[in-house]
Amino acid sequence: MSINKEQDFGTPASAASQTVALEIDGFTVTAPVGTSIMRAAASIGIDIPKLCATDSIEPFGSCRLCVVQIEGGRGMPASCTTPVAEGLKVCTQNPRLADVRRGIMELYISDHPLDCLTCSANGDCELQDMAGAVGLREVRYNPVETHLQAVKDESNPYFSFDPSKCIVCSRCVRACEETQGTFALTLDGRGFDSKVSPSQNQAFMDSECVSCGACVQACPTATLMEKSVIDHGQPEHAIVTTCAYCGVGCSFRAEMKGEQVIRMVPHKDGKANHGHSCVKGRFAFGYATHKDRITKPMIRASIKDAWQEVSWEEAINHAASEFNRIQAKYGKDSIGGITSSRCTNEETYLVQKLIRAGFGNNNVDTCARVCHSPTGYGLKQTFGESSGTQDFDSVMQSDVIMVIGANPTDGHPVFGSMMKKRLRQGAKLIVIDPREIDLVSNSPHIKADFHLKLRPSTNVAVINALAHVVITENLADDAFALERCDVASFEKWKTFIAQDYHSPENSEAITGVPAADIRAAARLYATANNGAIYYGLGVTEHSQGSTMVIGIANLAMATGNLGRDGVGVNPLRGQNNVQGSCDMGSFPHEYPGYRHVSDSDTRNLFQQAWQAELSPEPGLRIPNMFDAAMDKTFLGLYVEGEDIAQSDPDTQHVLAALRAMECVVVQDIFLNETAKFAHVFLPGASFLEKNGTFTNAERRISPVRKVMTPLAGYQDWEVTQMLSNAMGYPMNYSHPSEIMAEIASLTPSFQGVSYEKIDELGSIQWPCNEQTPSGTPIMHRETFMRDNGKGLFMLTEFVPTAERTNQKFPLILTTGRILSQYNVGAQTRRTANNAWHSEDRLEIHPHDAEDRGLKTGDWAGIKSRAGETVLRALISERVQPGVVYTTFHFPESGANVITTDNSDWATNCPEYKVTAVQVSKVSQPSEWQQEYHKFSENQLELLEQGMANG
Amino acid sequence: MNKIDNLIKMANDISNFFNADPDKELAADGVAKHIMRGWEPRMRHDIINHYQQGGSGLSDLAKMAIAKLSEQAKV
Ligand code: SF4
Ligand code: SF4
């Protein structure tokens, strides 16, 4: 293995299909029109010296190291900014060019510290490389003034900025603008005075910088450098793997020194991220080796007892015998399990197999229950497949982008950057969100054409009003709907939606959105060449989550915005493997590939393959498991990689249910909140310690590779296999590739997927089968995936949520997430990302704050019908009067103590986005928080006692 | 919320969606099918029981649907 650096072609590829032929140093080369001479040369192995060019950003032509001579041409053009042309004869090396280049390098080096031997970039510095390439042997200048004394900026926890080493090539500035779209860096001054700095000469941490690291990656010198490289030196080998944070699923090269990750570098060939990443994936991997990792199996009889470290065998046998005992006493259906979107496809598949075939019931559910289950339901009903329709790249062809209840720049940052790029190119933007997300007006050079700032919980009224305009103003694409969709359902829907009560004017009182804005937005979307919809949890986490997903699908079908590049309906998935965990049969009513358990053909197929009798009845969903636990009919739970005690609504009910169970087995890398209620703890492996695959929000199956030995000795799939064997249901896989082979053999949409093919192609978007052997970037091109191939329109009546404001609870609380932290925060809270966000805060509008005498930083008591918690207040005009907002990354925040048990009608996805609350100024954390703090401290003591005895 | 209240609420919520269909027979079929395909047998059993005891709290459409489930369960 070697570090095998990715080739830098100097300038981005041209998308043109027309090519030209030219000669470079006597070799003939063909290149697409628009390609730079530099890139064309690199494509045949001729590296022209360069400093200010790199292929992730547009060329700038400032260093002039890349000059060439062209036969018959004048002067020495820069090859990075000069495009190829038919018949050119280019010379890249001759004595004149060499002279010019040496002169340039001399100037650079005269103002550069000569500490190469001790420099952190030693071995990975383009300035060094270029000095070598041009044959620099002496520096004749002795400048009076230099930058050698410039002061370092160490404010960012992950990288340092040493301006004394800066060659002012502006690669960082362009990376921040073009790749990330944040525009945090500026290049000021001229000549000697020119310098790069964040914002207005601020420290990085005080600037708009979001720490994506694109500038660090683009910097050719040690000026911007990862602190991990400064601390540990250059990595020596690299392994390609996939980020374990969000649903973008960025591809990374884990750059290693032995078994230590030195840095994560986004992989240029990664088809989801094209060499970009965010602060989490690139920098926040330290949790994987955090001291809180638990690496020994543990058991205890009751949650009041200290943990006891035991051998793997003892822990597994104990869990198995407890589960067997509970089933013998309370019946087959008295146990179940929960899979996780943080685990690989193979691990998830195995857990549901253990439950269906080993436990003999269908009591399996997954955390997607609380996020995107309405997506699964709504898109399956209308389009016939529970997934988004496009690949990420499709957004670059969109003319109108509608973002509903999502915050891509925070939740899905790398895709957010791509979307911002398209918006800067001129695509129009419609944002439907109660809160002013960054895209609305807080992103440089982007302004939403419409921000429909609706009241929380009125999504369906808004989508109906938009559709009403489309139908009554004859903006529908009838030809598409009649040819591609179920005609009867289209006609019925048209009659329904054309009714006057759906009009923007009539729904304004409900939604709070001016009718004129709805009309204009509807016209904009419906008349776009390519209109695309992106949505997130602001759509799904409502009592009408599924209705809204269906409403979105109706609107896209009615306007013909499906089945080609640039359009589509795209759920932005929260966790890295939400799509995958759903695909793998994590829901209690569906086998892998979303086939119902009552379908006897499918069931027979699985019965034969698994050699077990399978139940034709749907199992319990997570909230129903809790109800059944309180009823004493559900008493054993196997939880892999999930933290239901923190992430599920109505915490008090969840905790009571967990306490009521007789055996809770938690498999995780940390003693998470759920594990504090567990009887058996099986230490899990981080994504760096296992092999498998993740499937991102665009259905892309990407490889996860083991780069270090599992700290606890086993990968998670091995642990599930041991548990299954101990329970008497044999499993004998020797590698996850065998599990994938089984998945492929049983699931039509995965039929063509194999580890060999993933290796060959890098990643695969399902469906992948005989008709689409290399996968399917855009779905529903010719027909929809429903049995008859036709899209189905469904009626979407607006039904107000049962959660109402009144005098006692006059405000609506809605929840969301931010860039630097990830979900329940178990990973990111254990990294330096806390520098950006160290506690959850309650955003409240200045008017509401004033009424309550609240100032930023005060303790704000938040009380709902379900419970009470306390957070620090943050006065903000991003929220509208009457609405308050918080994130839920810290367990002590108890955000879910106040969320209620209202849920989506179709899938029971909780209504996280709408809770009626009262807010008041208080002087200390709530009673619940204080009690929880005590309980939590006590559990940590019980853990320490166990470790001390172990 | 206790368990049966929760099931009643779930059944009513499902009915609220299908109620958009002007054809109430079709709407009730939609509700019944949804419950049949999504609810664990213990839950179906409990709601049918509740319906057979008068079904208080259930919306009209929910009652129509559970009547259908109750018939199916007998077969
Ligand atoms: S880390 Fe990212 S956001 Fe910050 S300055 Fe560099 S490119 Fe810009
Ligand atoms: S910091 Fe690095 S990338 Fe930016 S101008 Fe200086 S040398 Fe170039």
Ligand code: SF4
């Ligand atoms: S968290 Fe998401 S956007 Fe950030 S690097 Fe990971 S996959 Fe990419």
Ligand code: FES
């Ligand atoms: S690399 Fe072409 S001018 Fe710098």
